Amino acid sequence: MPKYERNFKIKTLPDNFKDWEKSILKEWIVNNNSVILRFRLYDDNRCYMDMKKDGDKDSHEYGVKCKYDDIKFLIGDLPYVEKDRYKQRMDNYLFTIDIFDDGVKIFEIESKNKKIVDNFIPFDWLGKEIKN
Numbered sequence: 690m691p692k693y694e695r696n697f698k699i700k701t702l703p704d705n706f707k708d709w710e711k712s713i714l715k716e717w718i719v720n721n722n723s724v725i726l727r728f729r730l731y732d733d734n735r736c737y738m739d740m741k742k743d744g745d746k747d748s749h750e751y752g753v754k755c756k757y758d759d760i761k762f763l764i765g766d767l768p769y770v771e772k773d774r775y776k777q778r779m780d781n782y783l784f785t786i787d788i789f790d791d792g793v794k795i796f797e798i799e800s801k802n803k804k805i806v807d808n809f810i811p812f813d814w815l816g817k818e819i820k821n
Contacts (some may be wrong), residue, residue, distance in 0.1 A: 691749050692799055693806040698816035699786065699794035706786055709775035717769045728764055730757050781805055795819070 713732040718725060725741040738760060739752035775786040782800035798809050811818070
């Protein structure tokens with residue numbers, strides 16, 4: 690089942706973002722320009738391996754929970770990014786703020802309902818819309 694998302698640069702962080710659910714994660718990405726293979730390791734040792742194929746505003750993903758010890762040979766010396774992730778779930782959507790080590794801040798709205806994502810009116814603290 691596809692999920693729909695839009696991403697925006699963040700001009701200023703919202704006042705309440707520290708009240709959102711926080712995780713710290715490392716992410717390894719292998720991208721061959723048609724399919725993305727992504728490994729995520731969270732600060733609570735949750736580990737996921739995902740395959741993702743992007744469309745314009747929709748993406749098809751398949752993911753499995755895994756153990757880092759079982760996949761670390763796959764990622765070897767691949768570079769990774771580390772980021773703080775803040776999540777806020779609402780009715781039929783998910784808001785995510787990612788703050789990367791280099792200071793970049795990205796906001797994402799995600800839903801299985803295309804209409805919700807298409808009709809989302811960006812908050813005043815958001816900047817330019819960006820492609821994944």
